Ligand SMILES: Nc1ncnc2c1ncn2[C@@H]1O[C@H](COP(=O)(O)OP(=O)(O)O)[C@@H](O)[C@H]1O
């Protein structure tokens with residue numbers, strides 16, 4: 001194995017500590033990076049991954065411990081220092097100068113660059129490197145004109161232009177489409193093939209399995225272990241990451257579905273630009289079932305959801321909640337009739353960012369007991385109910401007076417779901433509920449959805465994530481250009497079949 005041979009070690013950290021205001025972000029961390037490998041750094045949010053990377057890249061200085069670079073002890077005083085030694089990092093928040101061109105950004109901080117910048121030479125270098133590593137980008141474009149994926153390529157090109165031997169990529173796939181992610185993995189493998197080392201930070205097991213040679217897992221600032229990727233089962237990695245056995249719940253065959261709790265008939269809804277976005281959709285959701293709607297984003301999902309909950313006017317057709325026509329009812333009316341909604345943007349539409357977690361949990365329920373008695377609000381209920389729900393739904397990171405927007409994505413989503421579930425809805429409309437969540441939070445959210453279903457709620461799950469859809473849905477529909485183009489029981493669904501339908505190919509098995 002690569003690590004048994006010290007000659008091939010590129011970087012070694014021994015017993016490294018780093019604390020922020022008394023909180024240990026890295027606690028006695030040990031990490032060994034070999035030459036020519038893609039080494040994944042896996043851990044939940046807050047595990048200490050970015051801190052470890054920032055120490056390697058010279059941004060932070062460790063409080064204690066030792067760092068060796070190609071066998072020699074080193075201290076990097078700054079990122080510039082680290083880069084001069086060959087260690088470079090692409091941060092989660094890019095550090096490009098947005099009104100300069102790609103070529104100019106390449107030159108920034110380069111020791112050979114004088115006052116005069118040779119644009120032509122730089123552009124040529126950017127193009128050549130881009131071609132070689134599969135990182136295409138227009139060298140004359142200004143950064144602000146580029147997509148996030150392209151900006152990330154510029155960050156990587158910058159490191160390659162400086163001939164970095166160790167490239168640290170902090171959660172690079174978080175901002176990429178699946179296709180861009182696959183292209184990046186190819187680039188990573190290519191760089192490793194040349195003898196460079198790549199540190200790939202992620203909390204996604206499938207990505208780690210796909211691209212890395214070895215994995216180091218961090219939990220609560222500590223290294224839990226390092227293993228060869230091929231020897232690691234995903235469920236073992238998940239256990240190392242969260243510290244307990246973790247079965248991502250999937251539904252078991254449903255009981256008898258109940259009556260129709262959400263009835264949508266021939267619904268037509270327009271987009272913001274006034275174009276037809278939902279074009280004659282009919283769906284019945286029964287109590288006690290999860291109906292999944294798969295589709296590529298932008299095929300009418302947003303307009304469908306907003307039309308159902310009353311946030312957007314509908315042109316034609318009807319919406320019924322528990323048998324009652326609510327087509328022209330207000331949002332509030334629909335909530336009171338039992339329609340819960342968990343939107344895609346947690347802070348935009350769902351929660352009040354400046355209020356505390358307790359206040360947000362009470363936001364929809366404060367007019368009823370235990371929050372109010374008669375016309376009076378019961379102050380203690382906010383605290384007691386808040387504490388109970390925070391415990392019950394495993395919402396972490398809450399501190400007195402802390403605005404909810406400072407919680408992590410997973411905890412925001414748990415709070416949002418808790419608030420809706422507490423109202424005991426008849427219908428729950430969910431948009432991509434586990435998007436961007438780590439495995440621990442995903443488990444909590446999936447369990448919540450399934451226990452709501454088992455309680456008898458009818459769930460309509462609109463998502464772009466096929467894993468999520470297959471794990472939770474009893475039935476699957478596919479939306480394409482505002483129409484339902486296919487329907488099947490989940491047992492009969494496959495990624496291939498769904499993918500074809502999502503791309504607009506009508507189902508061959510249907511006539
Ligand atoms: N600059 C900082 N100031 C204060 N606390 C920080 C800072 N950076 C990280 N932390 C804390 O250190 C812990 C680890 O954070 P981080 O390394 O960013 O984790 P990860 O990248 O795995 O999500 C977290 O509790 C985080 O709040």
Ligand SMILES: [Mg+2]
Nearest residue numbers: 049050051092
């Ligand atoms: Mg991080």
